[in-house]
Amino acid sequence: MASSTDDLSRRLTEARDVADKEVQKALDEAGGLPMYDMLRYFMGYENPLKTPSPGMHGKRTRSALLLLIAEMFGGSKSAPVLAAGIELFHNFTLIHDDIEDGDEMRRGQPTVWKEWGINHGINAGDAQTLLVDRCLLRASGIDSDGHAAAELMNETFLGVIEGQYLDFELTEQTLGDATVTEEAYLEMIRKKTAILIGVAVAAGGRSAGTDETTTQQLFTYGESLGMAYQMTDDLVSIWADEKTTGKAACGDIYERKKTFPILYARDNGAEDTLLPLYAEREPLTEGDVAKIVTTLEGVGAKEATVDCIISHIKKATGVAMSLPINQEDKDLLAALAEKIAASAGIVQI
């Protein structure tokens, strides 16, 4: 697997560079109004308004994935502009999410609304969605495969916004509410996070002419990757230390987020401990959080989460092996799936 991992890293880096240039081009074409400099700042590009830290740039994961998959299926003319579209869309959702969640910092820098106010945050985000549409319309004008991929992306983008709605609904309810279920949580993260990775992969293939069955398989591969990615995030928020994640230890618990381990524990014997602590309004103490973690571990919530991640990774790997691509590319996609789990430093496949 070592060669697949090296190859993966090299090809992803190449794809990232291409994607990054496309994103920058889309912003450069937009114009010189300071509104676009707010977007350049957020996307990590130099601009006269505010210099972003190198960390603001982001990893261009979704766009690189789209280009990589298109390449595996023989390449497509519309993949570069579609890649810019998915990257701009992902970051647009972050600009508005930061307002909705009141988050003042992202990637170690002030968020758009924090820097320029909520009105500019909403409006600059709106400008970015229109740049997304511009990318999709361009792809649509290139060829019928580009059009089909663009329509698939638009449909999925709407699903992501639905995922955000579902997240609001879950957040507004108490942990004891009948609508707050494992299934509801999994459906929320599927829509909010996983399907965007699904469509990065699927649109890459579709733009290169994959048929319906293969496009669906690609979607499933990416969606499984996305589910594993989000659940790994939930896992490390509780069971990895700050040094590994760069985020506050047990941040999700302090925020009383109703993630998978919490819901699993609630449904498997930890209800009496969790419900009162989650119903309170006061901040949780260090002691409360330690008690919650011990309780989660006592009912096997960590193992259940790991099992769930492993099953998504296995699903992704299985689908990768059935794709009509060469063995080297199959191995590369399998290596990518396993990398997500390994990144947690916890899950051993």
Next chain:
Amino acid sequence: MASSTDDLSRRLTEARDVADKEVQKALDEAGGLPMYDMLRYFMGYENPLKTPSPGMHGKRTRSALLLLIAEMFGGSKSAPVLAAGIELFHNFTLIHDDIEDGDEMRRGQPTVWKEWGINHGINAGDAQTLLVDRCLLRASGIDSDGHAAAELMNETFLGVIEGQYLDFELTEQTLGDATVTEEAYLEMIRKKTAILIGVAVAAGGRSAGTDETTTQQLFTYGESLGMAYQMTDDLVSIWADEKTTGKAACGDIYERKKTFPILYARDNGAEDTLLPLYAEREPLTEGDVAKIVTTLEGVGAKEATVDCIISHIKKATGVAMSLPINQEDKDLLAALAEKIAASAGIVQI
């Protein structure tokens, strides 16, 4: 002209009905999530979440105009879906504008954010932009004229968001600031309001196959209509009574909006009266407002605004006469332009 006016009314009503059904179809296809009911409420359709008043429906002016013009140029397959797109876009901007301006009521009903909170307001608006894109992508897939019209619309939509940015900039500055000029104000309303009417007209023609010159003429016609419309709004806010407009008399002055009559007056001898009153933080009294109106009239700001409106109407009418359509349709477009001015009850052409 009486027959043109009757004909105009009949054909606009027909176009409105078609456009309205397309908008409703776009929302119905979107799905049953309550998020879409928020949009149905705002667009004036029945839904299980909140019944809208009949006034919420809006007049579907932009979409009706798009269909009417497409019809004048022989019709197009993509016009209905483009009409839905422009109507959804216009209303999406209102959903986010209401948040940005803190407006709690629109068309006599609570705004989306007022009813469901800012987060839902932002997110439901985002969903609506994706429905706009869906319409444009569909049009793009119908034929090359539909694609060209969709790209023109996307480009203009981005300009509308730029207009909102320019409005923020003007609002943030004092009346005495060097960047607050008549030209800056006219450019702001051109982008924020006029070009959307311009593109309704232009995209209607373009979708039916008009060439570049005619498309540009159509844009100019609509843009001139839009300028006249917005400046008429500025005029009646000061010089029409509440019974005529349904809005508070002199609302723009109480809000210290820097509209055309104010800027004209400032530059033509009323600086010493206006600047101190606009620099204060306390609400303007009835006496202050009366003094401002007298001052505006004293320096000819009303006449200057009327002249400006008339010149836009004449420009629109002139362009209409040069379009490659039959005389009956030319007269109809001229009647439409004159109707805007007449609606103020002040401007006599």
